[in-house]
Amino acid sequence: MRGKMMRGLAVAAMSLLTCLAAAPPAPAAPEPKAPPEFVALRDVDPTIVQEIRYITPHNFTGAPVDGYRQPMCILTRDAAVALHKAQLSFLRQGYTLKVYDCYRPQRAVDNFVRWAEDLSDLRMKAEFYPRVDKDRLFEDGYIAAKSGHSRGSTVDLTLVRLPAFPTRPYHPGEPLKPCYGPKTERFPDNSLDMGTGFDCFDTLAHTLDPRIVGKQKANRMLLLHGLERAGFKNLPEEWWHYTFQPETFPDTYFNFPIWRRSLRCPVG
Numbered sequence: 001m002r003g004k005m006m007r008g009l010a011v012a013a014m015s016l017l018t019c020l021a022a023a024p025p026a027p028a029a030p031e032p033k034a035p036p037e038f039v040a041l042r043d044v045d046p047t048i049v050q051e052i053r054y055i056t057p058h059n060f061t062g063a064p065v066d067g068y069r070q071p072m073c074i075l076t077r078d079a080a081v082a083l084h085k086a087q088l089s090f091l092r093q094g095y096t097l098k099v100y101d102c103y104r105p106q107r108a109v110d111n112f113v114r115w116a117e118d119l120s121d122l123r124m125k126a127e128f129y130p131r132v133d134k135d136r137l138f139e140d141g142y143i144a145a146k147s148g149h150s151r152g153s154t155v156d157l158t159l160v161r162l163p164a165f166p167t168r169p170y171h172p173g174e175p176l177k178p179c180y181g182p183k184t185e186r187f188p189d190n191s192l193d194m195g196t197g198f199d200c201f202d203t204l205a206h207t208l209d210p211r212i213v214g215k216q217k218a219n220r221m222l223l224l225h226g227l228e229r230a231g232f233k234n235l236p237e238e239w240w241h242y243t244f245q246p247e248t249f250p251d252t253y254f255n256f257p258i259w260r261r262s263l264r265c266p267v268g
Contacts, residue, residue: 031256031257031261031262032254032255032256032262033256033262033263033264034074034254034256034262034263034264035249035254035264036264037076037077037078037152037248037249038074038075038076038077038103038152038262038263038264039074039075039076039077039080039263040072040073040074040260040263041072041073041074041075041080041083041099041102042072042073044077044080044081044083044084045080045083045084045087047087047091047096048073048083048084048087048096048097048098048099049096049097049098049099049160049164050071050072050073050098050099051098051099051100051167052068052071052072052073052099052100052101052102052258053100053101053198053199054068054101054104054108055068055069055070055071055258056071056169056170057170057172058169058170058187059124059128059199060115060124060127060128060129060199060201061111061112061115061121061124062121062123062124062172065108065111065112066105066107066108066110066111067104067105067107067108067111067255067257067258068108068257068258069257069258069259070258070259070260072258072259072260073099073101073102073103073155074102074103074152074258074262074263075102075103075152075153075155076103076152076153076244076247076248076249077248078153078244078248079152079153079154079155079244079248082230082231082232082244083097083155083230083232083244085230086226086227086229086230086232089226089229089230090159090226091162094161094162095159095160095161095162095192095222096159096160096162096164097157097158097159097160098157098158098159098160098164098190098191099155099156099157100156100157100158100198100199100240101149101155101156102149102154102155102156103149103150103152103254103258104147104149104150105150105254105255105256105257105258106146106150106253106254106255107255107257109144109145109146109147109149109150112143113143113145116134116137116138116143119134119135122134124176126176126177126178127176127177127178127179127187127197128179128199128200128201129142129200129201129202130178130179130180130202131178131180131202132201132202137201140201141237142201146253147253148243150253150254150255151247151248151249151250151251151252151253151254152247152248152249152254153243153244153245153247153248153249154241154242154243154244155232155241155242155243155244156198156199156238156240156241156242157223157240157242158189158191158192158194158198158223158240159191159192159219159222159223160190160191160192161192164190165190166190167188167189167190168188170187179196179197179198179199179200179201179202179205180195180196180197180200180202180204180205192219192222192223193215193216193219194216194219194220194223194239194240195209195211195212195216195217195220195239196239198240199240205237205238205239205240206236206237206238206239207220207224207234207235207236207237207238207239208236220239223239224239227242230244231244231245232244232245233245
């Protein structure tokens, strides 16, 4: 009797294992795709330098950001074509544009919000927000639940004098220097001296801050006027932040990840 019971249990167990092995895995939820109006900037203008910061730990969170799967700039076609127009003008003057960030998925913005709510994480404070208490980042407007970048026509960028030598990589744990310090003391960047580094949470980053004078002001104005002629509008609080207008998607915040697979007609 006991032998029959054991054989019965063994058969039942084998049947269960066979059933589990035969069952197909639950399909993963498909990632959202970009509308056909989105393109890779490199396909429109391969000469624009791309230094996509949020796929690296060298950003104000100190870690790669959700949604960045390839170091590439994706924009609406209208914005990419306008950026190409601006680039042609800058190239004739001996400069190139360099983009730090372009389209930004909503999941990345959500990542920023979670980081801002964690008041114990101050690992990058000494560089990116040394004069701002982290509990004021929402109130002061440095972090928000929505970003124009998620609509696809906004870009963070700067100018680099040609020939454009690459910026050295950031090494996690290295000593941090304030983003508003003299250019020779800030984290090295191959860009023109704009008075602060990129993503500097400080009023000195306001495009027309009166403390920015001389060559620093001239560099900001060179970027501003060149992009304005191509149809971009600057965000006054950030010298690096520009939006092409009219926006292709003025009211839509997208959440597809940043990689070639998100595009309808990926190239390369």
